[in-house]
Amino acid sequence: MKIHALAKIVILALIGFLLMPGLILAKEKPNVVFMLADNLGYGDLGVYGGGETRGAPTPRIDKLANEGIQFTQFLVESGCTPSRAALMTGRYSIRSGLSLVIVPGTPNTLAGKEVTLGELFKSKGYSTAYFGKWHVGTEKQSLPQNQGFDQWYGIPNTTDETFYVPGSKTAKAPLPDGFTKPAIVSAVKGGDAEFVKEYTYETRRTIDFEIADKSIEYIKNTAAKKKPFFLFVSWTRPHEPNKPSKKFAGKSRIGDYGDGVMELDYNTGRVLDAIDDARIRKNTIVVWVSDNGPTRTTAWPDGGFAGPYRGELGSSLEGSIRTAGMMRWPGKIKPGASNEMFSIMDFFPTFASIIGAPVPSDRPIDGVDQSDFLLGEQKNSNREHLLTFIGDRLHSVRWRQFRVYMVDQGGGSGTTAEFQYGLGGSYKILDYPQIFNIEHDPREEYNVSAHHGWVMPHAMKHIMEYKTSLKKHPNPPPPNLANH
């Protein structure tokens, strides 16, 4: 009897011991609040040399940067759709046929078979929500509620969707089925996008307040349920047109754009406060990144600034591909600026690793797992190169501090016609690759290829790895190109 009783205790203790790691893991599964700014440039925020010196202070985002890792080499793709596709799938956008921006008259859309960040978190039992701009396709299978998100409130395409009216009357506007005008919509998992209100110059003024409101409510309610969540906050600021909100009109010293940046800072702060109010700061990873470089010449005066770098959205110059990015995880990620390379594609495998979700093995994943680097297990990041495609064309390769160009970047303001519409003919393939040392020459004024030919084999290695991957996994044709 006594021995039996003891055995029972031992067995119970053992079971308890075996269950513990699982319980601890379940308890420790972090929440993720992922905030994405729209067309904010490298030089716009205070911690990147902008903010107050640009007449538009950003104290809340600056503070967030100081509380976490501030990436000084956060690398993206050359425009909204490509960069968001890369973020959602962990793959170069060219692999999902989304390497050109979705604009009226083009049918690009995210395929149902793509596995998104939403689905990744969903596979581990997370509550998921998406508030804000989508812009990776409007066909039913492409929308957030069918790509892993429990709910969605926002705009299907882009911030300047407001421009589509009335110009898009005769074009096949990329709108969800049943819609004839740009709209703010809501949806729940598996359902249709429901019309909430028209998306106009007027509703553009307040949409980010709505995105913040929804996010705050979601954080409050989901934290109360003690269920881990993945919240994607997809701001529309400071993408043109920055029709100002009443609260921020005239608040900056540089007009609408600065007002938009200050509003973005304010609403970011509101979401951060909601995390604190719910007492989940310690177990909540906050990511705050821009999707791509700024529009400068094309949107002036309502555009951003790439700081010391040359180029803007639409090109593959450094000012287009390097933008602002930061990540906070109290007690896990050591605060400070880091010049290690981090790509927007890296979030996919990194979060997979952090939450223990499997990465799809039936397709190339170009993102790399950066969790060991972020958590201080290793000094350097796992990335030292990045390819940049625009349309069907490899434009350049970053390898360490060098950028190698295969395609002439012209005046630096982007190869917009190709970029947006895939019309072709707007780029010139270089006779001989150009090489720029970004560290020495941030504005890419001195081609050093004559003395740095040794860089080429390193760039070629990565190009060939990519080309080899195409044999088994050919890219779909970029739809814009296919349709012209």
Add this chain to the structure above:
Amino acid sequence: MKIHALAKIVILALIGFLLMPGLILAKEKPNVVFMLADNLGYGDLGVYGGGETRGAPTPRIDKLANEGIQFTQFLVESGCTPSRAALMTGRYSIRSGLSLVIVPGTPNTLAGKEVTLGELFKSKGYSTAYFGKWHVGTEKQSLPQNQGFDQWYGIPNTTDETFYVPGSKTAKAPLPDGFTKPAIVSAVKGGDAEFVKEYTYETRRTIDFEIADKSIEYIKNTAAKKKPFFLFVSWTRPHEPNKPSKKFAGKSRIGDYGDGVMELDYNTGRVLDAIDDARIRKNTIVVWVSDNGPTRTTAWPDGGFAGPYRGELGSSLEGSIRTAGMMRWPGKIKPGASNEMFSIMDFFPTFASIIGAPVPSDRPIDGVDQSDFLLGEQKNSNREHLLTFIGDRLHSVRWRQFRVYMVDQGGGSGTTAEFQYGLGGSYKILDYPQIFNIEHDPREEYNVSAHHGWVMPHAMKHIMEYKTSLKKHPNPPPPNLANH
């Protein structure tokens, strides 16, 4: 008797009371260590977006910036001689005839009647020393030992004085009397400059180590004497030619220039450590500033970078006139970045105020007393404009966030021929002033004069104040111009 005894006590107490403020002031008189970098650009240091991202980390200077006020609008003149003359005298360099850089073949020299920072501190009983590059004239009355400094060790002209040999054989090289070759010299108050060794490509490699060594020794010895001191540390880094020292050759990722910046950071750290070792950190004001903008195109690849701003040394574009600057005074100056305007001329009246020295009243002083701002007595600085002269010509006016141009700035790489030799004819006076909004448009690409004509009266007010001052105090002819 008793009453007499009491009266005595009262009288003694009164005398003590009257003496006390004097004693306290004497005790509190702060030391000042003023470090001046040579041709470092706004974008070179880590805290200004450079450092590690430029392949040349600057951890010691970054830390200093974070311990004090980091100026994001530290404004200077367009080259070494003008900016140093403005610093030393608290006046626009055009008032002392030093508005062009001293180069071989030109006789510019600081007049004996000018009152310098050295003399200001001397007037209050400070021990004073100057180590490093001078470059405001080589005539006897112009040299440090005759301008308020107890001792001097360094080079009379500029870092690239090494280039003068043998090119200057036939030119009237600006060297102290008795010298035929560029030399490192030493001097004591009132004496002659004594030859120490030739200043060559080889001694250029190590001169900043010598400047640091002298500074460290001086701090140690003078602190031990409990006498307040003013130490001027005039680095030669990172002015071209950055022939690297053995210790730093190849240390950066961007060649000689980066190696020079890293060495500068290292030697700055050594001087800062000496302050701590002497236990005088709390009562020592540390100023660390660059003298002007970087040489970029003219010195490539051995030149600096103006970060987000357009222009370089020699022009009046923002990248030439705005550079790095910081100031530490523990417990007195609140740490943090400040976007308030601060001119290199402001140190003169500011230090006068801090140490209680009189500012000369027989001449215009263009610097403004910034002590209340620095000590937190007022929120804003006392400066909202700055004129920029090159040679005999007003090129531009900064007023608040605007820069108003009277002279075309061409490609932005400086009006070098005029700038250095005053030959004239290399600038084009604009038919109508151009106005750029530096905050909105740091690279000065969009002339907004059509919409911002209202800025002109504000700029004109300051121009007219200056012009009015000339009636009573006409400028001397810029010697370069006078001699051609």
